[in-house]
Amino acid sequence: MFEFNYNKELDVKQTQYYQGPLYVVLNITNRCNLKCLHCFNGSSSTNQCSEYELSDEEVINVVKDVARLKVANFCFSGGEPLLRKELIYKSIKILSSHGVRCSIVSNGTLIDYNVAEKLKLLGVQEIEISLDGNCSETHERLRGVKGSFEKALKSVEYLCAIGITTSISYTLNSWNVDEVGPLIERLKDSGITSFYIRPLLVMGEASFHKENISPSLQQYRKVFKIMKKYQEQNYNFEIGITDPINHIYNLRNRVINNMVEIQSNGDLFPSYCIPVPIGNIKRHPLKDYWDKGLNRIWEFTSIGRLAEGIYSNKDLEKIISNIKTEVKMDFDIIDDNILFEGTW
Amino acid sequence: MSLDKKILDFKPRFKKSNVAYSREENDGYVSFRFQSPGTSNETILNDTCVEIIKICNGQNSIKDIVDHIMATYEGAPLDLVVKDVVETVQKLMRMQLITWEEENPFIPKYRIDLGEGYSIYRADYSDIPKINNFFKLVQIKEDKPYDNYQICLNKYIPKWSINSEVLRTGFLTDMQYIFMLEKDGEVVGTTYSVDNNNKCIHTIISLVCKKDILCLDSFVSYVFSLIPQISTQNLTGYRIHVGNEENELMNVLKSTGFEKTLTLENEIGFGKDLLEYNYYI
Numbered sequence: 118m119f120e121f122n123y124n125k126e127l128d129v130k131q132t133q134y135y136q137g138p139l140y141v142v143l144n145i146t147n148r149c150n151l152k153c154l155h156c157f158n159g160s161s162s163t164n165q166c167s168e169y170e171l172s173d174e175e176v177i178n179v180v181k182d183v184a185r186l187k188v189a190n191f192c193f194s195g196g197e198p199l200l201r202k203e204l205i206y207k208s209i210k211i212l213s214s215h216g217v218r219c220s221i222v223s224n225g226t227l228i229d230y231n232v233a234e235k236l237k238l239l240g241v242q243e244i245e246i247s248l249d250g251n252c253s254e255t256h257e258r259l260r261g262v263k264g265s266f267e268k269a270l271k272s273v274e275y276l277c278a279i280g281i282t283t284s285i286s287y288t289l290n291s292w293n294v295d296e297v298g299p300l301i302e303r304l305k306d307s308g309i310t311s312f313y314i315r316p317l318l319v320m321g322e323a324s325f326h327k328e329n330i331s332p333s334l335q336q337y338r339k340v341f342k343i344m345k346k347y348q349e350q351n352y353n354f355e356i357g358i359t360d361p362i363n364h365i366y367n368l369r370n371r372v373i374n375n376m377v378e379i380q381s382n383g384d385l386f387p388s389y390c391i392p393v394p395i396g397n398i399k400r401h402p403l404k405d406y407w408d409k410g411l412n413r414i415w416e417f418t419s420i421g422r423l424a425e426g427i428y429s430n431k432d433l434e435k436i437i438s439n440i441k442t443e444v445k446m447d448f449d450i451i452d453d454n455i456l457f458e459g460t461w
Numbered sequence: 462m463s464l465d466k467k468i469l470d471f472k473p474r475f476k477k478s479n480v481a482y483s484r485e486e487n488d489g490y491v492s493f494r495f496q497s498p499g500t501s502n503e504t505i506l507n508d509t510c511v512e513i514i515k516i517c518n519g520q521n522s523i524k525d526i527v528d529h530i531m532a533t534y535e536g537a538p539l540d541l542v543v544k545d546v547v548e549t550v551q552k553l554m555r556m557q558l559i560t561w562e563e564e565n566p567f568i569p570k571y572r573i574d575l576g577e578g579y580s581i582y583r584a585d586y587s588d589i590p591k592i593n594n595f596f597k598l599v600q601i602k603e604d605k606p607y608d609n610y611q612i613c614l615n616k617y618i619p620k621w622s623i624n625s626e627v628l629r630t631g632f633l634t635d636m637q638y639i640f641m642l643e644k645d646g647e648v649v650g651t652t653y654s655v656d657n658n659n660k661c662i663h664t665i666i667s668l669v670c671k672k673d674i675l676c677l678d679s680f681v682s683y684v685f686s687l688i689p690q691i692s693t694q695n696l697t698g699y700r701i702h703v704g705n706e707e708n709e710l711m712n713v714l715k716s717t718g719f720e721k722t723l724t725l726e727n728e729i730g731f732g733k734d735l736l737e738y739n740y741y742i
Contacts, residue, residue: 134490134505139482189482189494218482342730351621375503 137186137407140376142389143179145205146170146196147381151224152261154330155249155288157320157389158196169382173204175399179379180208182403184215192220196381199227206239213240220244222286225272226265233275243282246273251296251303258292259330277308284311289340290330298343301356311355314340318361318390319434362390362427368415369424377403377411387414390433391423393440396449410450417450467566473550473559474519495558504556509534513549517559523547555693557633561586568635571687575676581683584639584651586632589625592639595648596623599669611708613668615701616728616735623667631655635693640684642670649674652684656694662739663688665701668710681713689742699740704733714738 144158147170171179183191191212193205198221209219220243221236228236228244236244246269250256253266260266276283285304287297301312316337319327332340340358347356365388368374378386384394385406395414396406403411414420423440427433482494489508506514509530516529523546530542551567553559565585572582584592596602599610602620606612614620631637642650650670654663670677689696699719703711719738728735 134486134488135492136484136486139484139492139494139503187484189484342728345617345619346730349619349621351619 135373135375135407135412137183137188137404138375138377138411139189140192141183141188141190141403142192142194142376142378143176144194144196144379144381145176145198145201145208148200149195149197149224150200150226150262151197151265153224154259154261154322154326155290155317156322157318158322171381171383171398173207175383176201176204176208177211179398179403180211184212184217186404187215188217190218190220192222194222197224197227199223199232202227202232206235209236209239209241218242223247223272224260224265225269226262228272228275230275230279233272233279233281237279237281241281243284244276245284245286246276247286247288248273248300249288249290250293251300255293255296259288259290273304273307273309283309284313285309287312287314288317289314289332289337290317291332291336292330294332294336294340297340298347301347301352304354305352309354311357313355314344314358315361316358316430318430320390320392320437324434324437362430362433364388365390365424365427369421374412374414377407379403385411387411387420390427390437391420391440392437393420393423394448395420396451400449401451405451414450465566467564468547469524470522471550471561471566472519472522472563473517473553473561475514475517475553476558476560479558495556509545510549513546514553517550517553519560519562523550526550551635555634555636557630560633568632569691571640571691573683575679575683577675578645579649579674579676579680580643581680582641582643584641586629588639588641589628589632591641591648592628592651593625595651595669601667601669610669610671611710613665613701613703613708613710613714615664615666616704617702618666635691638684638688638692640680642674642676642680644671644674650677650680652681654688654699656692656696661695661697663692663694663696663699665699668701668714670710672709677709677713678716681717685717685740696742698742701738703736703738704729705736714740 147158149156180191193208198205205221212219219241221241222245225246225248248256248266248269249259250266253263256266256269257263273283273285287293287300289297297314304312317323317331319331323330344356344358364376368376368388374387376388378389379398380386380394383398385396385398385403386392387395395411410417415424423436426436479495480493481496484492486492486505490505491508491511492503492505494503512530512533513526516526521529527539527543527546530546531537531539534542550559554565554567564587568583568585570582570585572580574580598607599612600607601612601614601623628637628639636656638652638654640652641648652668653666655666656663668681670680674680685699701714701719717740719740721736722739723737725735725737727733
């Protein structure tokens with residue numbers, strides 16, 4: 118009589134009960150003002166998407182669709198999303214008026230006090246700023262542009278002062294292992310809500326520099342110990358290590374899908390870790406993709422098979438390189454009328 | 462209704478403040494996202510579950526909820542409604558979405574008398590002040606515990622996290638197990654452990670007891686034989702990460718069947734190793 122479902126208990130049939138995704142990430146641009154060696158979107162060395170980038174009108178259409186679906190969180194990412202600042206303002210206004218929580222992932226270089234204030238006024242709930250060292254030398258060695266460290270720190274100061282939930286993302290690499298502790302101490306009274314260390318994903322730009330920047334196992338263990346030490350200090354913010362592929366374990370087990378990543382050219386990915394386009398928002402609205410298979414995409418043979426093989430970042434690295442060489446990329450779950458029994 | 466009166470009289474309260482997000486879905490379903498914990502995020506409920514949640518306000522008993530559902534869904538078989546209401550409340554409890562004031566009938570005390578003035582029982586919500594006082598007395602958060610006591614504390618658990626708030630949150634589920642050993646009404650020992658969601662290994666957070674306890678073996682054996690019987694998880698073992706200190710408690714664990722499976726050198730820092738002990742059920 119009653120159905121009560123969460124995690125693995127959710128039955129396949131019931132995936133159809135979700136009227137839309139809960140989490141949407143829009144890489145609003147692939148362009149970036151920095152040249153990060155570890156960018157998993159490959160934004161720093163190429164502007165490949167820029168000519169095919171979604172127009173302002175197309176972005177607004179997506180935003181309106183998502184607002185109607187009342188998703189739980191809409192995240193603007195990139196590239197550096199604030200390169201399309203005015204469009205983000207317009208989008209957030211629409212989303213906030215429909216009660217949709219909005220967040221932004223940014224390198225912080227384009228956030229001054231006025232921008233922070235405007236974002237707060239429009240209703241942005243959370244901004245994640247990337248900091249990859251405790252000094253300009255380390256941060257900028259990885260990010261390739263002078264002055265980016267001070268600007269990122271300033272953005273944290275403005276955002277916290279304005280009262281936007283601010284989190285720090287620290288991508289671990291072989292150069293910044295020893296600066297985790299000092300940066301946590303520097304941010305002790307900053308007002309941030311969380312400091313998360315992210316393992317380096319060998320994707321995009323990072324795949325060209327992995328020999329230089331990949332941390333060793335010993336370095337990961339060292340950082341884990343440092344993190345435990347700071348967790349013991351009971352600072353006013355959360356300190357942790359995130360597992361970037363955690364959502365893959367969850368989603369492949371649950372079958373149900375609750376997220377989608379929209380690329381700057383409109384391609385739809387099941388996850389940023391599985392860069393396989395399964396449609397394009399320029400061809401059909403998100404809701405149509407959702408109802409015609411995106412809601413069950415992890416059940417889909419090829420995606421499911423890819424996800425099944427991922428248990429670590431190393432697996433992910435291998436699978437990504439296989440995708441590049443082996444898997445057919447031009448694919449659309451609506452236009453190609455792909456049934457779930459099928460493979461491609 | 463052939464249910465224990467204690468269960469029928471139980472008055473659960475749904476933690477509304479924990480709802481971060483909800484959305485009406487297709488076919489009358491409602492999806493929720495809760496503030497905490499991670500395990501209860503993204504839950505989808507049908508209309509009858511939502512109906513139950515609406516009247517879980519701390520005023521209505523399980524019996525009242527059953528009556529309400531019977532009135533709403535005319536013709537529904539009573540036994541099925543009772544079973545479903547109870548199961549729904551239990552599931553909400555495991556997801557830490559229910560609070561209550563008095564004793565929780567879903568968390569039995571498992572009280573047992575060991576003789577010579579010693580007794581064991583499973584602690585619940587109402588025992589938090591007692592547990593806190595005991596942890597304070599033994600100085601569990603200090604580097605050097607009180608001399609009369611011995612402690613095995615999981616080194617992966619930050620000491621600051623052992624506090625009333627964490628205990629309280631833990632007691633909102635039936636996945637936290639704290640057993641108290643008392644001698645003539647005075648607390649002389651505790652075991653503190655938790656089930657891990659979707660994992661079959663039960664994590665021990667701390668074991669504490671007074672030195673020279675006569676029934677330490679029985680206490681430890683009772684607790685570790687009982688937990689797999691009452692846990693909702695399909696447990697295959699226990700795990701604890703400790704330093705290389707030796708005490709009577711560690712000896713009892715080893716004699717119970719705990720085996721050292723891993724040594725992580727200098728993991729704690731200052732040249733101190735971290736040892737992983739496992740017990741396979």
